[in-house]
Amino acid sequence: MHEMSLNEGVLQVLQDHAKSQGFERVKTVWLEIGELSGVEIEAMRFGFDVVMKGSLADGAKLEIIRVPGQAWCMPCEKSVQVTQLFEACPDCGSYQLQVTGGDQMQIKELEVE
Numbered sequence: 396m397h398e399m400s401l402n403e404g405v406l407q408v409l410q411d412h413a414k415s416q417g418f419e420r421v422k423t424v425w426l427e428i429g430e431l432s433g434v435e436i437e438a439m440r441f442g443f444d445v446v447m448k449g450s451l452a453d454g455a456k457l458e459i460i461r462v463p464g465q466a467w468c469m470p471c472e473k474s475v476q477v478t479q480l481f482e483a484c485p486d487c488g489s490y491q492l493q494v495t496g497g498d499q500m501q502i503k504e505l506e507v508e
């Protein structure tokens with residue numbers, strides 16, 4: 396499962412932060428997930444609990460922040476919102492879109508102790 400390795404990546408970042416910032420427990424993780432990232436929220440939540448078990452983030456809460464997809468439409472010469480990759484421009488119907496945001500997943504904030 397793709398989301399399993401994503402969670403392992405999150406844990407890796409938490410461990411690095413714990414080392415460099417000197418905390419021992421993670422209580423809450425705010426994760427930004429772009430609508431175009433292809434990440435399944437439910438699978439992410441499930442994988443989070445499994446992967447964090449026994450780690451510094453065992454029992455931590457996962458808060459998910461959805462980031463809307465953004466793309467630059469070349470014919471319109473403006474930024475538009477898209478909900479899927481390879482979607483047409485909602486204004487002019489063109490497929491000449493360049494994704495500019497909402498295609499990533501990243502840790503936004505941590506509550507630690």
Ligand SMILES: [Zn+2]
Nearest residue numbers: 468471484487
């Ligand atoms: Zn357009």
